[in-house]
Amino acid sequence: xxxxxxxxxxxxxxxxxxxxxxxxxxxxxxxxxxxxxxxxxxxxxxxxxxxxxxxxxxxxxxxxxxxxxxxxxxxxxxxxxxxxxxxxxxxxxxxxxxxxxxxxxxxxxxxxxxxxxxxxxxxxxxxxxxxxxxxxxxxxxxxxxxxxxxxxxxxxxxxxxxxxxxxxxxxxxxxxxxxxxxxxxxxxxxxxxxxxxxxxxxxxxxxxxxxxxxxxxxxxxxxxxxxxxxxxxxxxxxxxxxxxxxxxxxxxxxxxxxxxxxxxxxxxxxxxxxxxxxxxxxxxxxxxxxxxxxxxxxxxxxxxxxxxxxxxxxxxxxxxxxxxxxxxxxxxxxxxxxxxxxxxxxxxxxxxxxxxxxxxxxxxxxxxxxxxxxxxxxxxxxxxxxxxxxxxxxxxxxxxxxxxxxxxxxxxxxxxxxxxxxxxxxxxxxxxxxxxxxxxxxxxxxxxxxxxxxxxxxxxxxxxxxxxxxxxxxxxxxxxxxxxxxxxxxxxxxxxxxxxxxxxxxxxxxxxxxxxxxxxxxxxxxxxxxxxxxxxxxxxxxxxx
Numbered sequence: 001x002x003x004x005x006x007x008x009x010x011x012x013x014x015x016x017x018x019x020x021x022x023x024x025x026x027x028x029x030x031x032x033x034x035x036x037x038x039x040x041x042x043x044x045x046x047x048x049x050x051x052x053x054x055x056x057x058x059x060x061x062x063x064x065x066x067x068x069x070x071x072x073x074x075x076x077x078x079x080x081x082x083x084x085x086x087x088x089x090x091x092x093x094x095x096x097x098x099x100x101x102x103x104x105x106x107x108x109x110x111x112x113x114x115x116x117x118x119x120x121x122x123x124x125x126x127x128x129x130x131x132x133x134x135x136x137x138x139x140x141x142x143x144x145x146x147x148x149x150x151x152x153x154x155x156x157x158x159x160x161x162x163x164x165x166x167x168x169x170x171x172x173x174x175x176x177x178x179x180x181x182x183x184x185x186x187x188x189x190x191x192x193x194x195x196x197x198x199x200x201x202x203x204x205x206x207x208x209x210x211x212x213x214x215x216x217x218x219x220x221x222x223x224x225x226x227x228x229x230x231x232x233x234x235x236x237x238x239x240x241x242x243x244x245x246x247x248x249x250x251x252x253x254x255x256x257x258x259x260x261x262x263x264x265x266x267x268x269x270x271x272x273x274x275x276x277x278x279x280x281x282x283x284x285x286x287x288x289x290x291x292x293x294x295x296x297x298x299x300x301x302x303x304x305x306x307x308x309x310x311x312x313x314x315x316x317x318x319x320x321x322x323x324x325x326x327x328x329x330x331x332x333x334x335x336x337x338x339x340x341x342x343x344x345x346x347x348x349x350x351x352x353x354x355x356x357x358x359x360x361x362x363x364x365x366x367x368x369x370x371x372x373x374x375x376x377x378x379x380x381x382x383x384x385x386x387x388x389x390x391x392x393x394x395x396x397x398x399x400x401x402x403x404x405x406x407x408x409x410x411x412x413x414x415x416x417x418x419x420x421x422x423x424x425x426x427x428x429x430x431x432x433x434x435x436x437x438x439x440x441x442x443x444x445x446x447x448x449x450x451x452x453x454x455x456x457x458x459x460x461x462x463x464x465x466x467x468x469x470x471x472x473x474x475x476x477x478x479x480x481x482x483x484x485x486x487x488x489x490x491x492x493x494x495x496x497x498x499x500x501x502x503x504x505x506x507x508x509x510x511x512x513x514x515x516x517x518x519x520x521x522x523x524x525x526x527x528x529x530x531x532x533x534x535x536x537x538x539x540x541x542x543x544x545x
Contacts (some may be wrong), residue, residue: 005201006190013186021175028171033164037134040155041123044136047080048153049121052138057087061149062142064089066104069096083159084130087140088150090117095149099130108150112137116150125157132157220310222289225296227304230257230269242311243285261285266293272305281312288312337398379409380452388424389450392431396448401438403431404447406462411454416527417505418459426501427452429494430463430521437467441517459525466518470511478511498523 051057060068069087077085077098087096088108097103110126116137123136135154139147197205216223222239226232232252239245243261245252252260257267265271266282278292291309295302342365349358372393376386393403415423434448446466453460470478479499502509507525514520 004194006194009190009193010186013190014183017179017182017186021179025168025172025175029164029168032167033161036160036164040134040160041136044082044134044153044155045121045123045138047082047085048136048138048151051076051085051153052140052149052151058140058142058148061087061089061095061140064095066095070101073098080153082153083133083156084128084152084154086150086152086154088113088152090146090148090150092117092150097129103129108152110135113150117147119147128154130154130156134160222307222309224257224307225304226257226307228302230267231255232257232260233304235260239309242287242289242309244287266291273302282309284309290315338394375405375409379405380411381413382411382420382423384420384424385411385427388428392428392435396431396435399435399439401435401445402447404449406449406451406453409450409452411452411459413454415454415459415525417507417525418501422501426498426523427461427463429498430461430523433494434463434465434467434519434521437469437519438465439467441467446518455527457527459523459527461523461525462520464514464518464520466514466516469513469517469519475511479509 056072073096085098089095092108092113094103094106109128112124112126115122116139119139121138125134133154133156135152137150137152140149142148216236220238222242223236224239225234232255235249235252261284264282276294279290282289282291289309290312294306296304346358376389380386396403438445438448449464451462479495502523505525510522512520
């Protein structure tokens with residue numbers, strides 16, 4: 001039968017305190033007995049020496065006046081707590097015995113009178129006529145300084161043991177009461193511990209700890225748990241690997257997060273207390289990561305934070321692959337839809353036996369598609385950018401909007417300031433916004449004009465639409481996160497990202513009205529080639545496709 005942790009702990013505490021009290025009791029019994037013997041030895045000695053210097057007694061002993069001695073000593077015995085008081089002469093014979101008067105004239109028992117008759121006081125434990133006793137003897141001197149008698153004051157050991165036992169019993173009763181109080185305390189204490197560990201057994205707690213450790217180490221993302229004082233409590237292997245930390249986990253535990261990761265605003269205490277954050281781009285020890293920070297609250301009290309992060313480059317790689325597949329599927333869907341429309345048109349012309357119109361229709365469609373493909377492929381060197389522009393043109397055409405590329409468009413080399421992902425994100429978001437704004441305008445829809453022109457020192461991107469334009473209420477805030485004119489979907493990110501990218505490379509954005517309606521976004525990006533490129537997020541990839 002398995003015994004619960006609470007019962008085990010309670011029994012352990014009871015046995016421990018019981019054993020402790022037994023040991024203390026034995027020690028106290030010995031110590032009390034020793035102290036009592038010392039105390040009674042001193043008392044017996046004092047009494048013996050004081051009796052020995054009483055003048056009347058000295059005179060009576062010198063004269064061996066047994067009657068006078070007895071009369072005087074009975075008065076003394078009445079005021080003494082000694083078990084017996086004996087008066088002997090210089091020959092070692094009894095002159096007085098407080099208990100056995102019939103021993104007068106007989107020899108003193110014990111064999112410890114020699115030193116006393118030589119003038120020395122002694123204290124011994126000897127067996128006498130009443131049994132084993134603690135007795136102190138003092139010599140009685142006459143006026144000339146000769147020993148004329150002996151005074152013996154004694155306490156029976158049985159009497160002393162009774163006193164010791166009485167004290168121990170009193171202490172034992174107090175100890176039992178204290179032990180009962182400890183038992184009650186132990187019971188509630190074990191119940192409290194049991195409650196705090198969620199009624200789990202130590203074996204189960206150990207299993208959970210091992211499972212948690214295995215789980216933490218198996219997580220591919222870096223995980224760090226810090227307390228309310230920003231000290232590290234948990235850090236997994238992935239986090240140490242990403243941060244380039246060679247110390248073991250136990251060496252990092254207790255250090256502040258600033259000692260492990262170079263101070264960044266992400267770990268500013270004020271910011272951490274305000275709110276949690278998800279998928280924020282940060283640089284931890286020269287590594288760009290996507291990090292999340294969540295507060296740990298327990299009973300409405302802050303316990304600390306959990307920080308998870310992952311390498312942004314790996315996310316970018318996966319996101320790029322996913323975006324490519326998504327674009328491919330989207331383009332196939334658009335092409336299939338357009339092809340069905342063309343086939344329906346061509347079928348109708350053939351059924352009406354308008355063969356010349358059918359031939360002209362086929363030629364027109366082929367020429368238009370080929371012209372757009374030829375223009376884009378000849379004016380832009382980046383295959384990714386070409387794919388984006390072709391895809392956006394097809395999508396716009398599907399939505400009834402045309403993309404009109406300026407004949408001066410040209411970009412023969414990659415941008416020195418912007419990465420390809422950032423450039424794709426900027427152009428994709430601008431075109432999406434222009435197409436949607438045009439769709440929301442009254443028919444007929446005017447084309448969206450696009451200019452992408454790369455000079456030696458500057459890259460110009462201009463997208464002009466004749467859509468619904470920007471309302472005055474949000475014109476000053478359109479680059480803030482969450483500000484949008486769109487009515488459906490998850491918006492308010494595209495222009496925010498564009499503004500961040502352009503500002504990061506030192507560029508500028510001009511927003512103007514496209515009379516009589518619509519908006520013109522003009523971006524001027526310096527081609528210095530020495531700026532730190534901004535880091536695209538996962539959101540960028542989604543909004544750029």
